[in-house]
Amino acid sequence: MDIELRCLSRAQAAVRNGARAGVTSRGGHLGAREPPSDTNPRDGARRVDFRGKLYVAPLTTVGNLPFRRVCVGLGADVTISEMAMASNVLKGDRGEWALLRRHPSEKLFGAQVCGGWPDLLARCGELLDDELDCDFVDVNMGCPIDGVCAKGAGSSLLRDAEGVARMERVVRAASRSMRRAPLTIKLRMGYDDDPSKHVAHEIVARAKSWGAHAVTLHGRTRQQRYSRAADWAYVERCAAAARETSTPLIGNGDVFSSADYERHMSSGSLATCMIGRGALIKPWVLTEIKERRVWDISARERLDLFERFGAFGLEHWGADEKGVETTRRFMLEWMSYTHRYVPVGLLERGVSQTMALRPPAYVGRSDLETLLASDKTEDWRRVARMFLGPEAPGFRFVPKHRSNSYSAACDAAAAARGVGGGGGEEEEDDGEEEEEEENG
Ligand SMILES: Cc1cc2nc3c(=O)[nH]c(=O)nc-3n(C[C@H](O)[C@H](O)[C@H](O)COP(=O)(O)O)c2cc1C
Incomplete structure (x- = not known):
């Protein structure tokens, strides 16, 4: 395939160097x-x-x-x-x-x-x-x-x-x-x-x-x-x-x-x-x-998960300016999913949330719960600031997976495909589409 190999395992390198009897050429190009x-x-x-x-x-x-x-x-x-x-x-x-x-x-x-x-x-x-x-x-x-x-x-x-x-x-x-x-x-x-x-x-x-x-x-x-x-x-x-x-x-x-x-x-x-x-x-x-249970998790407990993510993010990506911003971006990407959760305690008895549920805007049991349900990136950024402090000047954020914009865009996309909008339709851009750019 003519892909140049710059990365060889130790075993592959040993073989290339002739260490394995009977095999002489394995480096160079893929397919060689x-x-x-x-x-x-x-x-x-x-x-x-x-x-x-x-x-x-x-x-x-x-x-x-x-x-x-x-x-x-x-x-x-x-x-x-x-x-x-x-x-x-x-x-x-x-x-x-x-x-x-x-x-x-x-x-x-x-x-x-x-x-x-x-x-x-x-x-x-x-x-x-x-x-x-x-x-x-x-x-x-x-x-x-x-x-x-x-x-x-x-x-x-x-x-x-x-x-x-x-x-x-x-x-x-x-x-x-x-x-x-x-x-x-x-x-x-x-x-x-x-x-x-x-x-x-x-x-x-x-x-x-x-x-x-x-x-x-x-x-x-x-x-x-x-x-x-x-x-x-x-x-x-x-x-x-x-x-x-x-x-x-x-x-x-x-x-x-x-x-x-x-x-x-x-x-x-x-x-x-x-x-x-x-x-x-x-x-x-x-x-x-x-x-084997249903967990009516509180808004405070949900916030703790973001705090934990923030700590792990700084450990992984670094606690310098770049690491903080990387952690913030990935936390915001995650929030483009988490806001879709509808607290089980707010649902009628016997009703459970499904993946395809498109909840209308609702008021939570606390201000924090309402905030966590917001589909506005401004609100997600507010939550992230609680853990990561102020954003760098000029910070902008557009979610990669756009799962937050499922209302009008989703219905339009669904109608275009003739599969019916709203209820049963997950947006196509599941992240794998975005990946195309990342992976070339
Ligand atoms: C944001 C996002 C990223 C994904 N990335 C990958 C991936 O890298 N590799 C893969 O095999 N599937 C990927 N998938 C597909 C999931 O692994 C899974 O097969 C799919 O979402 C169906 O499972 P679910 O209904 O539980 O979400 C991705 C899905 C989403 C939503």
Whole structure:
């Protein structure tokens, strides 16, 4: 592929220097060597047991290390990095490597990468396996970003038989190149909305024989993005296929409460559920699931979570001017989700909030609760100033994920797609779109 490799693992460098008998040339350019042979026995491979563990989804930008630390404190068992592009990892891009950093409190930690070619993923897998502190490596094969799909990665691998055949080669090559960390894959149901074109059930049935240790399935298609609820009936169908081959399947989509988690786990077919936006909007959903209860959290307790994030952010990004501003920006990004929470104590008996709920403006039980429900960036900035002090002169903030602007913009976008606005429609720009800019 002619991607210059500036980053080699110690093992790869040793091989390049001729330390391994019989192998003479592996440095230089990607694709310069033969694909890995079939003989790698993965002798020392670790197993990861996902069963019943609370797994916080990979979340570009917002799923940063300080946020994940907050989640660990609230009950997360499994955490995973933001998505890094495999090609940038191999180029030794510092920003990309920074995305893959783990905090010691992250007990079971995965590194997520994205790429669509066997030699690329084999090299990247080997490098991460040798050099990175992680328990497993996940390949994002559901990423909907146009730029990612155009490069043959993400959900383009779900598009047709040719895509799935390349996915098989990617999984085989990457899993063989990793001796220590297991490889997992993350899928959507398919590329197109047409149910006859859904392919995840076929992949789930074969993934283990290719070398995947576990599969995560987000119950939506690429075309659908976030419109309509996740299709848990299809996830169940895949769980049956996974059971046949003893492949751990992790279900994903719209888990927002302990009741949601229990319902999806009740058939006994899933290893666990992955929690994405639920953890962003109300990270204490992790505690709710763990303790099988509903937590009517107070505004003060919610404020404490921001305080904790602020402290972790300054530790991670630095307490100098730059670190404070970085912490502030990421705190504000997070608030573009948290304000969507409707306190359970304000809901009528028997009513529970769902992911798609678009709450009208309401008055909370205290001024602080009202403030935390505001969808105005001005108010979020006020909250952030409580912990981080005054902003630098000229500070501006526009949320990357725009989940705050769901009213008019969302309805317009939904109408344009002919899927009906309001209620059931999550905005398309789930962050993965924004990521396109970040990852090129
Ligand atoms: C802001 C944001 C960023 C995301 N970033 C990633 C990512 O980097 N890698 C990935 O595999 N999925 C990513 N996703 C998708 C989630 O991991 C998850 O599959 C999806 O949100 C469905 O789960 P949920 O309904 O619980 O949110 C992202 C989603 C959101 C909302």
